[in-house]
Amino acid sequence: MSFIVQPHSLHFEAPLPLQSGASIRGYDLSYETYGQLNAARDNAVLICHALNASHHVAGCYAGQDKSEGWWDNMIGPGKPVDTERFFVIGINNLGSCFGSTGPMHVNPDTGRIYGADFPVMTVEDWVDAQARLLDALGVHQLAAVMGGSLGGMQALSWTLQYPERVRHAVVVASAPNLSAENIAFNEVARRAIVTDPDFHGGHFYEHGVLPQRGLRIARMIGHITYLSDDVMNEKFGRELREAVTQHASGYRYSTQDVEFQIESYLRYQGDKFSQYFDANTYLLITRALDYFDPARAFGGDLTRALARAQSKFLLVSFTTDWRFAPARSREIVKALLENRRAVSYAEIDAPHGHDAFLLDDPRYTGVVRSYFESISGARA
């Protein structure tokens, strides 16, 4: 059994100005904390989440036997990010669907559910909202900010937006921006949602329906891109479902039945996701991924873009991750080195594709453990 945790929520009345020019006011942020903030207030670690995650990073809620925290293998007492030493903060981003204010909540300015009118959020907006939460928690400077994938983009952005508030940034399986192929996959997923007749232009809440067809397709596409070709072949290969192999001729010869194990797995993942994830949140989060591009304001020059960063860095990538390939992490490493920043970089030879950043590979968790030991050692 893991340690016991509980979620919290903070209300923010003052408007938060957003990159789009809009602003949002009267919103709530859900968060959790693990460990104790020390007297010097210098042992805080902020964890930033990716698409399908939340403030519930680690530990168990009262009554649970098993942690449902998405990074429970990484964070906790005695874990690589050791909550005996660090005060760890998990936060749910604005626009998400796991507690913080999002498209399914009421807009205080209109009294109606936001739906498609929820303001577009960027990585930079999330970081600004996270900074306000840290202010409220009395944390001025972070020992570290850490995230994987889209969470890694937030960690990187922290070092640029609030350079003096971050001592270390741990950026896992991330990229300085999305490639055209990644934007393309996001766009297909969004089209599947938006063209679902139950989407109603994003105001489906009022119609009492959910665009589950679209969400299913979006999730299936996502799942394919999170896994490597190798791990899919190893896990599923061309295996047929049991019901099919009992059939005399081998195949069922049907265009609509589920025959291969991989089909069954994908349908299951799509169905499950479509029952709990919000369609407008999916659009918002994939758009934040598309937009993130700190080099953009510097004519595409990442080295100039990262010149503002003052923190030290650990970057981690995984060899079979084709969505956020090692080459993309190396771009960040190169740009930081050109700015003479302290950078550690680990390229883990893992078979699991992008999903590897959530899995328990001792080479990966070992690197993170060592890095955090060096942080706390330097302060001890």
Added chain:
Amino acid sequence: MSFIVQPHSLHFEAPLPLQSGASIRGYDLSYETYGQLNAARDNAVLICHALNASHHVAGCYAGQDKSEGWWDNMIGPGKPVDTERFFVIGINNLGSCFGSTGPMHVNPDTGRIYGADFPVMTVEDWVDAQARLLDALGVHQLAAVMGGSLGGMQALSWTLQYPERVRHAVVVASAPNLSAENIAFNEVARRAIVTDPDFHGGHFYEHGVLPQRGLRIARMIGHITYLSDDVMNEKFGRELREAVTQHASGYRYSTQDVEFQIESYLRYQGDKFSQYFDANTYLLITRALDYFDPARAFGGDLTRALARAQSKFLLVSFTTDWRFAPARSREIVKALLENRRAVSYAEIDAPHGHDAFLLDDPRYTGVVRSYFESISGARA
């Protein structure tokens, strides 16, 4: 201007037994021929098509300025497959939507449109139907059978189903079976079509609607997988549409607008495809891809599976093709060599991904030209 061609059609009354155990009777096959069958009837080349192609392989129809043949760069007078020397046959497969009998036609047994009841077709079934067409054309033995992608699977299958009828097989950008990842992409595309409310279980013809939403998504997914990450970055990168760049702040900050060029391109491709391609055909053809696996009856042993082949082979793959990667072609090469078959293999360092098999790369067309010159030289 290219050479003038015209489509033909042949009616087959006798039932064709299918792998599924079903059969189809009273069907038509559309085909075209280019060049002349010689007196010895030994210069025929059969071209097999992939998902979105037809019997119209090369040349112009009367009145056209420009060829719409899908392999016009490869086939014609003086081209790599030289119709001054070879009698080239293009055929539209059963179940397709470009002329041969398919799901949008009337089932002679019921008097109703087939729709979802069109029998499931396999690569082997198509080859059997092609063999009947060759019988009707008076061609007993092919100088060569040639195809790319799914067409390459048909070429390979010809050498196994009718070993004595094939002297050479040219198998381009193909594979001995689909990987789990490929089946997964097919399955997502099929789910998008089948869950489109306008699909009506495959009987949409009777409802006067088309499942265009699903077809759009299917095509968008397909397009991403046909291109390489490199070529997408080169062609589109993170470029924004002109209408967006005129916007002061750069981005539009919208979850539903088209902002990136790659989004615009994909939507256009999806829209165009959904206007002419048949949804049931899409299901049938992707399923034929999934099922193809000649090694299956041999416990997965490809070497044993290919022992029946008697022809000589040219295999071609493209380095950036991640859908039908070079490693898959090498599996076929290895299995043929283990059977002491004559195999030439060219791995072309092309940036265009799977699409490269349709493009005009001189290293690629040069290899095909040399191979066909050696075929005709040997007989000259």
